[in-house]
Amino acid sequence: MRLEDTLLKELSEAHGISSKEDGIRKIILKAVKDHVDDVHIDSMGNIIAFQRGSGGAKLRVLIAAHMDEVGFMVTGFDSNGTIKVRNVGGIDGRLLPAMRVEIGDKKVPGVFTWRPIHVSSHERDVKKVDDMRIDIGVDNKDAAKGKVKLGDMVTFVAETVTMHGPMVRGKAFDDRAGCVQMIEILKSGPYPVDLIAAFTVQEEVGIRGASVLVEAAKPDAAIVLETTASHELPQDEDEPDQTSVTKMGHGPALYVMDRLTIYHPTFRKHFEDTADKYGIPYQYRSPQYAGGTDAGIIHISGAGVPTVAMSTPCRYLHSPHIIMNLDDFAHGIDLVRHVLTDLTPDKLER
Numbered sequence: 354m355r356l357e358d359t360l361l362k363e364l365s366e367a368h369g370i371s372s373k374e375d376g377i378r379k380i381i382l383k384a385v386k387d388h389v390d391d392v393h394i395d396s397m398g399n400i401i402a403f404q405r406g407s408g409g410a411k412l413r414v415l416i417a418a419h420m421d422e423v424g425f426m427v428t429g430f431d432s433n434g435t436i437k438v439r440n441v442g443g444i445d446g447r448l449l450p451a452m453r454v455e456i457g458d459k460k461v462p463g464v465f466t467w468r469p470i471h472v473s474s475h476e477r478d479v480k481k482v483d484d485m486r487i488d489i490g491v492d493n494k495d496a497a498k499g500k501v502k503l504g505d506m507v508t509f510v511a512e513t514v515t516m517h518g519p520m521v522r523g524k525a526f527d528d529r530a531g532c533v534q535m536i537e538i539l540k541s542g543p544y545p546v547d548l549i550a551a552f553t554v555q556e557e558v559g560i561r562g563a564s565v566l567v568e569a570a571k572p573d574a575a576i577v578l579e580t581t582a583s584h585e586l587p588q589d590e591d592e593p594d595q596t597s598v599t600k601m602g603h604g605p606a607l608y609v610m611d612r613l614t615i616y617h618p619t620f621r622k623h624f625e626d627t628a629d630k631y632g633i634p635y636q637y638r639s640p641q642y643a644g645g646t647d648a649g650i651i652h653i654s655g656a657g658v659p660t661v662a663m664s665t666p667c668r669y670l671h672s673p674h675i676i677m678n679l680d681d682f683a684h685g686i687d688l689v690r691h692v693l694t695d696l697t698p699d700k701l702e703r
């Protein structure tokens with residue numbers, strides 16, 4: 354299949370900054386409705402889709418992937434008509450000069466301002482996001498206010514394209530890639546277990562949407578589908594640590610530990626055994642006290658939930674130009690399908 358025709362392209366190019374996931378919800382609802390027994394939107398805005406199992410295993414499994422992406426919110430206007438913003442989620446200010454954006458529901462086109470080389474005589478310090486401005490092509494405050502409102506969301510603009518072989522580039526693979534994996538997993542169900550598929554909101558601003566899931570879903574186990582950083586390219590010599598937490602093309606990455614979670618050892622072993630049994634490549638995301646996923650709240654909710662997080666390695670996360678390997682992405686789908694098919698209660702014991 355050509356990438357151009359896929360849901361991955363449609364979803365990664367759609368706009369869905371944290372708390373403004375409406376457009377993403379619409380696309381996902383349409384994609385899942387024929388493959389599930391029930392689907393509803395909870396009070397947070399999470400999509401909760403239920404697929405009844407064939408009954409082979411009396412287990413309920415929650416799968417989660419977040420719909421939101423990082424971006425900005427309009428916070429003010431300058432007299433010359435440029436727009437002030439603050440970031441929503443973690444964004445490196447060094448990326449922003451000359452980046453294309455769209456603002457609000459009307460998708461007003463804009464660009465982050467910078468001083469062109471013709472008139473900038475010295476190296477400039479990197480500005481914080483709060484000090485950056487967006488140019489929407491007007492020359493005064495009233496004109497700007499006529500096009501853009503305070504609180505409007507600002508989204509990166511970037512097409513999803515094939516680069517070389519399985520390598521693709523686009524925005525918001527974090528975590529629309531996980532959303533598409535979950536949709537593909539639902540399409541090949543039902544499985545012996547009952548599946549509760551949660552497409553969550555507001556992960557990028559502090560894992561908020563997932564905090565209500567366990568209470569409602571009462572799962573026996575949970576699987577979080579994410580993306581994680583890969584930066585195995587040559588680094589600057591003055592960088593103290595050149596090790597990458599994952600490698601592109603080495604399969605989906607299983608988490609051992611991150612800043613919020615030490616993952617369930619027996620359930621994770623079921624992933625490893627399943628991958629070995631079916632010849633699916635996988636790797637470990639090297640354990641570290643950094644990063645975090647929706648698992649951070651899920652695994653300590655209710656009476657505690659055995660949770661595994663699996664990520665597709667990506668370069669340049671939280672930028673408009675994320676690079677991902679479609680083979681890693683597809684192997685992740687394949688692995689979770691087998692994990693669900695072969696899951697029994699003993700795989701969840703400690």
Ligand SMILES: [Zn+2]
Nearest residue numbers: 527528579580
């Ligand atoms: Zn993410």
